[in-house]
Amino acid sequence: MKAINVRFAERFGLANFVGQTSGTLAKLSAMQRIYDAVRFNESEMAQVKVTDLGNGLSNVAPPSDSFGEKTIELEDGDAQMLLQEIEGYQRFTMSDMKWVNSVKDQLILRK
Numbered sequence: 001m002k003a004i005n006v007r008f009a010e011r012f013g014l015a016n017f018v019g020q021t022s023g024t025l026a027k028l029s030a031m032q033r034i035y036d037a038v039r040f041n042e043s044e045m046a047q048v049k050v051t052d053l054g055n056g057l058s059n060v061a062p063p064s065d066s067f068g069e070k071t072i073e074l075e076d077g078d079a080q081m082l083l084q085e086i087e088g089y090q091r092f093t094m095s096d097m098k099w100v101n102s103v104k105d106q107l108i109l110r111k
Contacts, residue, residue, distance in 0.1 A: 001075065002073070002074045002079040003073050004106040006038065006068075007068060009099045011039075011070060012040070013096060013099035015039045017086075018082070021085060030078045031082075031085075033074075034074060038070075040068065048061070048063070083104065083108065086103065
């Protein structure tokens with residue numbers, strides 16, 4: 001079992017990343033377990049400030065600094081699959097790097 005600590009940005013980025021994953025049923029089953037652990041529930045999302053930036057872009061902000069903090073427990077195989085997905089993904093942008101590196105570093109440290 002692997003535990004990773006995520007704050008708002010890591011949780012939001014990771015939920016979006018995992019939510020767009022495609023692949024085999026086995027891979028998607030693992031990603032579904034991760035998504036269920038990391039995603040914001042309806043009452044949490046109701047508290048998130050969403051600003052429409054136009055052109056299909058939006059900005060999200062937590063209602064407080066500690067909002068969304070959570071420790072996510074992942075099965076070892078799911079954690080390894082997530083690390084492989086992160087390392088192999090080719091469409092990260094500079095704005096993703098803070099949350100990506102935070103999650104990746106925790107997955108590597110807990111191998």
